[in-house]
Each structure stands twice: as structure tokens, then as C-alpha cells.
Amino acid sequence: MVILSLVGIGIRLFGMNFQGVDMRMCLLGWTDKMIEDGRGLRALKEFSGDYNMPYATLLLLLTYLPIPRLYSIKALSIIFDFLLAGELAHFFRKDYGEKRALTAYGIVMLHPIVILNSAFLGQCDVIYIAFAVLSFLYLEKDQPVHSMIALALAFSFKLQSIFILPILIVLYWRRKKMSLLHLLILPVVWEIVCIPAILAGRGLGVFYSCYLNQTGSYEKVYYYYPNLWGFFQMAPYYVFGKIAVLTAMVVMALMLYLIVKSDYEDYGTLLVWMAMGCVLFLPSMHERYAFLPEVMLPVIAIVRKNLRVPALVLVLSTTACYLCSYFYNTEGWPPYAMSAIHLGVFFYITWTVVPKLLESAKKEVTE
Amino acid sequence: MTSFEKKIIEFVEKHFLLFLFLFVSGVSFLIRRQLIWYRAEDFSVFYDFHEKTIQTAGWFVNFKWFSKIGDVSINSSKWLILLSDYLVAVLATVICMWQEVFSGNAFIKKNAGEKKFGNASVICGFRMLSEKKKAKLLLLYTAFLFAPTVILRGMAQGREDSFGMAFLLGGYLLYLIAYQWMKKNQSEGKRAKGILMLVLALLFAGYGICICPWNIFMVIVWASLRPEDNDGEVRRLSLVAVMLIAVGLQLIFGRMMELTLGESFVQLLRFLRNDAATGEQLLDAGPWMWQQLLIAAYPVTIVGGILLGRKNAENRWRNRMLFLALVIALATCLGVSMGISVFLPY
Numbered sequence: 001m002v003i004l005s006l007v008g009i010g011i012r013l014f015g016m017n018f019q020g021v022d023m024r025m026c027l028l029g030w031t032d033k034m035i036e037d038g039r040g041l042r043a044l045k046e047f048s049g050d051y052n053m054p055y056a057t058l059l060l061l062l063t064y065l066p067i068p069r070l071y072s073i074k075a076l077s078i079i080f081d082f083l084l085a086g087e088l089a090h091f092f093r094k095d096y097g098e099k100r101a102l103t104a105y106g107i108v109m110l111h112p113i114v115i116l117n118s119a120f121l122g123q124c125d126v127i128y129i130a131f132a133v134l135s136f137l138y139l140e141k142d143q144p145v146h147s148m149i150a151l152a153l154a155f156s157f158k159l160q161s162i163f164i165l166p167i168l169i170v171l172y173w174r175r176k177k178m179s180l181l182h183l184l185i186l187p188v189v190w191e192i193v194c195i196p197a198i199l200a201g202r203g204l205g206v207f208y209s210c211y212l213n214q215t216g217s218y219e220k221v222y223y224y225y226p227n228l229w230g231f232f233q234m235a236p237y238y239v240f241g242k243i244a245v246l247t248a249m250v251v252m253a254l255m256l257y258l259i260v261k262s263d264y265e266d267y268g269t270l271l272v273w274m275a276m277g278c279v280l281f282l283p284s285m286h287e288r289y290a291f292l293p294e295v296m297l298p299v300i301a302i303v304r305k306n307l308r309v310p311a312l313v314l315v316l317s318t319t320a321c322y323l324c325s326y327f328y329n330t331e332g333w334p335p336y337a338m339s340a341i342h343l344g345v346f347f348y349i350t351w352t353v354v355p356k357l358l359e360s361a362k363k364e365v366t367e
Numbered sequence: 368m369t370s371f372e373k374k375i376i377e378f379v380e381k382h383f384l385l386f387l388f389l390f391v392s393g394v395s396f397l398i399r400r401q402l403i404w405y406r407a408e409d410f411s412v413f414y415d416f417h418e419k420t421i422q423t424a425g426w427f428v429n430f431k432w433f434s435k436i437g438d439v440s441i442n443s444s445k446w447l448i449l450l451s452d453y454l455v456a457v458l459a460t461v462i463c464m465w466q467e468v469f470s471g472n473a474f475i476k477k478n479a480g481e482k483k484f485g486n487a488s489v490i491c492g493f494r495m496l497s498e499k500k501k502a503k504l505l506l507l508y509t510a511f512l513f514a515p516t517v518i519l520r521g522m523a524q525g526r527e528d529s530f531g532m533a534f535l536l537g538g539y540l541l542y543l544i545a546y547q548w549m550k551k552n553q554s555e556g557k558r559a560k561g562i563l564m565l566v567l568a569l570l571f572a573g574y575g576i577c578i579c580p581w582n583i584f585m586v587i588v589w590a591s592l593r594p595e596d597n598d599g600e601v602r603r604l605s606l607v608a609v610m611l612i613a614v615g616l617q618l619i620f621g622r623m624m625e626l627t628l629g630e631s632f633v634q635l636l637r638f639l640r641n642d643a644a645t646g647e648q649l650l651d652a653g654p655w656m657w658q659q660l661l662i663a664a665y666p667v668t669i670v671g672g673i674l675l676g677r678k679n680a681e682n683r684w685r686n687r688m689l690f691l692a693l694v695i696a697l698a699t700c701l702g703v704s705m706g707i708s709v710f711l712p713y
Contacts, residue, residue, distance in 0.1 A: 173376060176368045231700055239405050246394045247513070254509060257387050260380060261498050358499050 001089075001105055005082070008109035012078055015120035016071055020326050023070065023122045031059055031069050039063050041200035052210045053197035054156040055124055060196075070122070077118035077126050084130040085109050088299055091137045096303055103302050112319045113294050121326060125291045128157040132164040132292060139171045140267055144178035145185065152189030159211050163292050166252055166274035167267065170259050218284040222335070225285035226321065230339030237283070244283035251281050262360040264353075268300040269307065273353055276346050287325055290342075294318050306352055310345045317341045384501050388508070392453070395512045399449045402522035404442055421638040421646075448521040451529035456511035458536035459669055463507050463676030464500070465543060507676045515700040516668045520661075528579050528665035535575025535582050536669075541568035542605065569605060573612025577620065580638070581663045638662055657702065664699035668692055 019028075026049060034043035039060065047056045062072040085108035093101035108114060117123045131154035138147035151168070154161035172178045190207045191198070197206050221240045222233040229235070229244055255274055264270075272293045279290040294314060301311040317338060324333070368376075379386065511517065520526045541564055548561030576582045642649050642658070649655040671692025 172368075176373065176376070179368045180372060181369070239401055242401055243398050246398050250391055250394050250509065250513060253387060253390055254506070257383055257505070258502060260383065261502060358502060 001102060004102070004106045004109050008081070008085075008115075009078075011110070011115055012074075012081075012119035015115065016074055018120045019070065020121045023073070027059070027073050027122055028069060030056075031063050031073075034060050034063055041196065044197045044200040045202060047197075050210075050214060051124070051158075052156060052194075053202065053206055054153075054193040055127075057193075057196045074119055074122040077122060077124055080124075080126045080130045081108065081114055081118050084114075084126055084133065084295070087130065087134055087137065092302070100302050104299050107298050107302070108295065111295060111298065112315065113291065113322065116319070116322050116326070117288065117291065123288065124157055125160075125288055128154045128161050129292055129295060130154075131157070132161045133296070136164055136167055136171075136267075136271060139168055139175075139178060142175060142177040144182045147178070148182045148185040149189055152186045153193070155186070156190060156193045156207075159214065160289050160291070163275045163278045163289075164271070166255070166278065167271040170256065170270060170274070171267065173256075173260055218286075221283045223284045224287045224325065225279065225289055226335050226338035226342050227280040227282075227285055228339065228343060229283055229285075230335045233335065241283050244281065248278060248281035251277050258354065258357040262357040264357050264360045266304070266356075268296070269304060269349070269353060272297045272300055272307075273346075273349050276349065280342060280346050287321055290318070307349065310348050313341065314345050384505060387505060391505070391509050391512065395452075396449070398518065399445075399452065399522045402518070403445050403449075405523060406442070421641050421643050442525075444527075445522055445525055448525065448527060448529055451527075451533045452512065452517060452521055454533040455517075455529050455536060455669065456508050458533065458540055459511045459673050460504060460507045460676070462536060462540060462543075463673055464504055465677075503676075507672075510676075511669065511672060514668055514672070514696060516664050516696045519700065520665045526665070528582075531575045531578030531582050532666065532669055533575070534571045534578065538568045538571030538573075538575060538609075541565075541571060565605070569608045569612055572609045573616055576609065576613035577616040579666065581666045583666075660695070660698060661702055664695045667695045668699070671695070 030047065030049045033046065033048075037043040037046050043060055044053065044056055047053075049056060051059075058076060059073070062069060062076065065072045067075075085105045088108060089101040089105035092104040114126060117125050131150045135147045135150035135154060138144075138150060147168070151161065151164070154164065191204065194202075194207045198204060203209075219237045219241065221235050221237050221244055222229045228247075229240070232240055252274070255277060259270060275293040275296070276290070279285055279293065297307060297314055298311040301307040320333060321338060517529065521529050545561045545564035545568055548557045548564060638658070640648055640655075642654065643662075649658065671689070675689055675692065
């Protein structure tokens with residue numbers, strides 16, 4: 001584990017000086033503005049980025065550190081790389097033993113998308129993923145309170161945490177250990193993590209208003225993530241946007257039906273399957289929105305041999321996407337081809353999961 | 368979990384299939400409703416009555432009917448497609464599950480008896496289905512309703528493939544029922560009814576092919592039936608009759624078009640050599656292939672889906688048709704969506 005950590009850190013060091021567009025225009029720009037505003041609560045009041053207040057608060061705190069902000073912002077994400085790898089290894093150790101736990105740790109530490117996202121781009125996707133996965137793992141172990149706290153923290157960082165919800169609904173439905181009353185934990189946590197912003201005068205509803213303002217801001221059916229709508233790049237959003245949302249709803253409803261009616265309990269595979277279903281069928285998906293299935297599929301493939309090839313294909317194609325978009329500033333492979341690859345991976349997983357779901361469908365015959 | 372939540376979940380689980388059926392049907396309607404007023408530019412081009420149009424005479428007759436409805440005549444014809452899509456989804460699902468549910472299920476025969484063949488045993492048969500088969504039924508219905516080719520060819524581009532296919536599948540279903548009634552151990556009265564039903568079935572099927580000539584792909588399904596559902600001689604005679612009826616209907620519609628619009632009644636075959644949009648002769652192999660692929664995509668997708676969905680279709684057919692159906696469906700999705708991308712609506 002120590003060697004894997006050292007190798008992981010070593011690779012990440014190569015990316016520390018890289019400055020992507022988002023880093024230059026957004027993260028460094030916002031923190032510059034915070035310093036201009038005096039680095040106090042006023043900086044939070046004036047914060048105009050499209051991240052929610054908890055991350056803005058962390059950015060504000062980073063401005064106090066005596067190291068360049070380019071490094072401190074990236075270091076924050078890298079810490080969560082370790083946390084994500086650690087939590088997965090911890091849960092793998094319980095269920096599958098030491099060797100596989102180590103493999104899970106190594107996969108996250110050396111995952112090219114995780115490295116590119118955190119160490120090169122300085123994005124915070126790994127933060128919300130770490131909490132979202134934790135929420136899933138806790139609920140699977142029938143610890144709903146812990147799960148809801150983790151879920152609330154995941155939502156505090158990014159709205160894309162919503163992709164974990166389908167599998168949580170499945171666990172809620174199947175296990176019957178969690179109550180809807182546990183959802184009351186969410187607003188409490190959100191208010192707590194927004195206390196600095198509330199004190200700065202942003203109001204009690206700052207958490208909600210931030211996300212509400214974001215909805216509808218990307219009015220394109222295809223928004224650079226090669227999903228089904230990659231085939232409809234120029235299709236008008238006013239018609240096809242609603243169609244895409246409705247299609248995704250049907251896909252999710254069918255998945256839920258098949259799962260609920262079966263006794264199939266491989267929740268890791270179901271998590272990846274449902275999260276991919278969301279990203280591949282919803283409109284306006286950004287390149288980085290599929291981070292959850294991209295990280296989790298190779299991890300799940302440790303114990304599911306039939307998922308190893310699709311995991312490899314997904315990681316390679318997504319890495320190609322990242323490199324083209326963020327490093328070479330080209331479209332790379334035609335979006336149609338990339339969409340076909342991603343849909344192919346999804347259909348392969350569906351092909352392996354659905355027969356098992358149908359086979360394990362409850363056998364009773366209704367009179 | 369509170370007891371109230373448990374009760375709600377139990378209630379939803381008990382009626383999940385019904386809720387999901389309503390949900391899927393409702394969402395499908397909303398999606399199609401969203402596309403009623405959508406006008407891809409090539410949609411308008413197809414409805415332009417240029418010379419050497421490749422549309423069949425039967426298609427023109429339908430269009431003329433629907434051009435009388437609503438303020439914007441072109442779009443109002445899409446309501447017909449919307450209804451036909453639902454009909455096709457239901458009929459194709461029933462055909463897929465025919466042997467398992469409505470005809471060959473030994474459990475139903477034992478409990479309901481062959482004499483009760485009809486609505487009563489159909490409902491009885493459905494209720495006796497296992498959860499697995501109910502799930503399959505819903506998945507098939509959803510797949511036929513949401514296949515990209517179906518939505519894009521139909522509601523987005525305004526083609527009447529589903530209208531023709533609904534007639535063809537309706538005819539085929541009537542044929543299956545007629546065949547049950549015409550078996551040797553039936554009474555004379557029932558056999559006579561069976562023959563009448565068979566005539567009706569052939570007329571329906573012939574009309575379906577007349578509207579969309581590529582619906583002839585359905586003969587693959589006809590040919591792939593297992594012996595207990597079909598008799599070789601009856602099948603061969605039926606196929607010949609269907610083809611004759613299709614040609615006959617085309618001549619009648621063609622004559623009607625010749626009298627009203629001055630169109631030639633041999634236009635049934637124009638799609639084989641003329642460009643759909645311009646009416647010019649297709650001289651290069653590439654565009655010709657593309658046109659045939661796009662026209663054939665709908666019937667191949669539906670027929671491929673039926674073959675895949677049927678329990679007893681032979682494996683080699685399933686595998687080949689699976690591949691073909693997926694390729695055609697994806698290629699059409701790609702092609703039509705590229706069309707939508709290039710031709711922005713106005």
C-alpha cells in the first residue's frame with residue numbers, strides 16, 4: 001500500500017504545474033477575486049463561481065496557506081484521491097480479503113482519470129465521488145444515518161452526486177432499513193456546511209439557490225460527453241431536451257422494476273449500470289459527469305471478471321477524451337465513434353445484468 | 368422504515384407492472400407529442416409533391432385524408448403515426464409472446480381449456496404468467512415503442528412505416544387466430560369463420576405491404592414459424608395471396624392517384640432508383656445503398672425485434688437477426704440524426 005501510494009504521488013507530481021483552462025479562468029480567477037475581496041466572509045458573499053458554498057469555503061481557506069494556490073487546490077483533490085482509495089480498500093478488505101483490497105486501492109491511485117482530474121486539472125470531482133461512494137457503502141451495510149450524512153456532503157460539492165441516487169433508491173426499497181425520514185438529515189447538513197456563507201449574508205437558502213440557478217444553464221442536448229445524444233449534436237434543445245429527460249426516466253424506471261422484482265444482489269455492478277444509464281441518456285452531460293462509473297467499473301471488475309474488458313475500454317476511451325479535450329484542445333476521435341463505444345460498454349453490462357435479473361425474478365405465479 | 372412506507376412499497380410492488388405500463392405509455396405519448404410540431408427540413412421535402420416522388424400510392428391516399436385535419440396539414444398526419452406506433456408495439460409484443468401466453472402454454476390449456484380461446488383465456492393467461500414473463504412482456508412493449516428507429520422514422524421524420532406495419536402485423540395476428548380455428552378438430556362453423564378471418568388477414572397484410580413495400584421483410588417471420596403454429600401449404604398459399612393482394616391494392620390506389628394527381632401507378636418501385644428528396648435518378652452506389660438502408664430500417668428493426676423476442680425462434684436466426692437488427696437500428700439512428708443535425712427545423 002505504501003509503494004502504491006508513493007507511485008501514485010510520484011505520477012501526480014508530474015501534473016502539479018499543469019494549468020488547464022478551468023484552472024486558469026475559474027479556480028485561480030475565483031481565488032484571486034477572494035484575495036481582492038480581503039479573504040474574509042465578504043469574499044464568500046461576493047463569490048460568483050458555479051460551485052456551491054462548501055467548496056467556495058474550502059477555496060477561501062486555501063488562500064490562507066503559504067503555498068501557491070495552483071498546488072494547494074490540486075493537493076485538496078489529491079487528498080480525496082487517497083480517501084476514496086482508502087474507503088474502497090477498507091470495504092473490500094471486509095468482504096473480499098486483503099489482496100483484493102490492495103488491488104482496489106491501487107486501481108484508484110493509478111486510475112488515469114482520477115490522476116488527470118485531480119493532479120492535472122485540479123477538479124474536485126473526486127471529492128463528491130468519495131462521499132457518494134461512502135454513502136452507497138454505508139447504506140449497503142445498513143447504516144442509513146451515516147449514509148445520508150455522506151450523501152449530503154456529496155451534494156454539497158456537486159449536483160452530479162444525483163447519479164448515485166438510483167442505487168440508493170434500490171437499497172432503500174430492497175433492504176427496508178432506511179426511512180424517508182432519514183432524508184431530513186440532508187437539509188440539516190447542507191445548512192451546517194453553508195454556515196460561513198450564511199454568516200457572510202448569502203441567506204439560508206444559498207445552498208439551494210446555487211443549484212437552482214444552474215439548472216437550464218447548459219441548453220444543449222449534447223454537451224461534450226459522448227452519450228446517446230452524441231448522435232444528435234445539433235438537435236434543437238427545445239424539442240430534444242425534454243425527450244432526452246423522458247427517455248432517461250423510462251430507462252431508470254425499467255431498471256428499477258427489473259431489480260426490485262429480482263433477488264439479484266450484486267449492488268456494485270448495479271451501481272455502475274444505473275449511473276451509466278443516467279449519464280448516457282440524460283441531456284447536457286459534460287465530459288467529466290461520468291466520473292462515478294468510470295472510477296467504479298474497474299474497481300467492481302476486480303471481483304467480476306466479465307466486466308474487465310468493458311472497464312478497460314471505458315477507461316481508455318475516457319482517457320482519450322480527456323487528453324483530446326484538455327491537453328491537445330482537439331475533438332479527437334469523432335464523437336459518433338466515442339458515443340458508440342460508450343453505448344457499447346453500457347449495452348454489454350446490460351447484456352450481462354438483465355438475464356441475471358430475469359433469472360432471479362421471483363418465481364411466484366400470480367393467480 | 369416506517370410501517371406506512373412499507374405498506375406503500377408493498378402496494379407499488381404489487382401493481383408495479385401496471386404502473387410501469389402506464390408510465391411507459393404516458394412517457395412515450397409525451398415524447399411523440401413533443402415531436403408533432405417538429406419539422407426536419409427533409410420532412411417537408413418528402414411531403415412536397417415533386418415529380419417522380421418515391422412514395423407509394425397508398426401513402427398518398429393516407430396523406431390526403433390527413434391533410435384535411437388541423438391547420439397545419441403536414442404535421443397533423445403525425446397523429447396517425449402516433450397511434451400506429453402504439454398499435455405496432457402491442458401487436459409485435461403479442462406476436463412475440465403468442466406461443467408462451469396466448470396459444471401454446473400448456474398451463475393455460477389445462478386450466479382454461481382450448482374451447483375458451485378468446486378474451487377470457489387471454490386475460491386468464493396473462494394473470495397466470497410468471498413474473499419473469501410479465502417482465503419480458505413489458506420489456507418487449509417498451510423496446511418496440513422506444514426503438515430509436517421507430518421514433519426517428521415515424522414522429523421525427525413523418526414516415527408512415529408504422530401505419531403499414533400495424534396493418535401487416537394485424538393481418539398476421541388474424542392469420543394466427545384463423546389458423547387455430549381452421550385446425551382439423553374444429554367444428555364446421557368455426558372452420559368457416561376461420562376462412563373468413565384468413566381472408567381478412569390477407570387483406571390487412573396486403574395493404575400493409577402496399578403502404579410500405581419493404582414490409583415484405585415480414586415474410587421472414589412468416590417463414591420462421593414452427594410447424595405447430597403453421598402449416599407449410601397454408602403458409603405458402605397465404606404468402607402468394609398476400610403478394611397478389613398487395614399488387615392489386617397498389618393498382619387500385621395507383622389508378623386513384625392517376626385520376627386525381629396525374630401520378631403514375633407504377634410508382635411503387637420508384638424508391639429503387641430515384642432519390643427520395645429530389646426525385647432524380649440515383650446513379651452512385653453509395654447514396655443508393657443509403658436510401659435502401661433507411662427505407663428498410665423500420666421493417667427490419669420490427670421484424671428483427673419480433674424474431675429476437677420469440678421464445679422458439681431458432682438460435683441461428685436469433686443470432687443473425689440480432690446482429691442485423693442492431694446494425695440497422697444503430698445505422699438508422701446515426702443516419703437520421705445526422706439528417707436532423709444537418710437540416711435544422713424551421
